[in-house]
Amino acid sequence: MFGFIGAGNMVSALVKGAHANGFLTGENCLITDKSGISGPALAKSVAGRYLVSNLEVAKQSDVLVLGVKPQHILAVLAELRSVLETHQPLVISLAAGVKLEDIQMTAGSDVPVLRMMPNVNAAVQASMTAIVPGQNCTDEHIELALKFARTFGEAMQIQESELPIFTALAGCSPAWIFDLIDAFAMAGVKYGISKANASRIVTQAFLGSATLVREATETGTKSTANLIDQVCSPGGTTIAGLLAMQAAGSRHSAVEAVDAAVMQDMILGKK
């Protein structure tokens, strides 16, 4: 049985993806949340069960996914500690920043705990998800977590020290990419194209470009630099635009975004 505490943006995306895959069904999915609004709606959408109590969900779950904000996760775990110690479900934390050490200490020293960092693209089964197992996780726990994560996209096991940068590059980057898509679409609007058409055009450009990069790098045929050269005709429109974009700080702004996200991860971990 999979239990979810919190039914906000991330859990909704993840449950939707795993349900579309057929992994989560009405039979193996329990959901609760504090608002009492998003939880019942999410449970209904996947024919799962909504329970009002975090404790009840913890008691009935073999895998317990904590989808509350980082600021709330330790309080939620503390409230569940005695049930977790007796029942020992695999506890999966989605929280950015909050360290395994703190999760373990609050959940109980024998409880298997694991950090998972998915992203909102899980809703369309296109997440890039990392897992970091805690000291009590067996090979079976790790396999189960990877199997679960692969129902809503790609997954990899990493070290906890790599999680801040993974969170920036995979967890946060969808928002940055949505913002870029919106910015290019607005430029289209400036030149008289409707926002809907401009968004459609730009979205297809992002999709196609990502697909091409993946194919070229997986087959080892071309690097991203080769692909850039392929589009920039000498004296052409692309090189003029690319140099303008770089002069405006596009490369630097990508690094700045990552630096700020990594810094915020550290701040969340200290709270």
Ligand SMILES: NC(=O)C1=CN([C@@H]2O[C@H](COP(=O)(O)OP(=O)(O)OC[C@H]3O[C@@H](n4cnc5c(N)ncnc54)[C@H](O)[C@@H]3O)[C@@H](O)[C@H]2O)C=CC1
């Ligand atoms: N939104 C995203 O793209 C990603 C979020 N995450 C992580 O996922 C977690 C959830 O983030 P979001 O879904 O964006 O937040 P959200 O604010 O959309 O959802 C939080 C949910 O937790 C529930 N909640 C709050 N306190 C509770 C309590 N005491 N008991 C039961 N339910 C409670 C709320 O009712 C709500 O359903 C965070 O820890 C975040 O770091 C990780 C990767 C990506």
Ligand SMILES: O=C(O)[C@@H]1CCC=N1
């Ligand atoms: O903004 C956040 O803190 C969460 C973690 C990664 C994406 N959203």
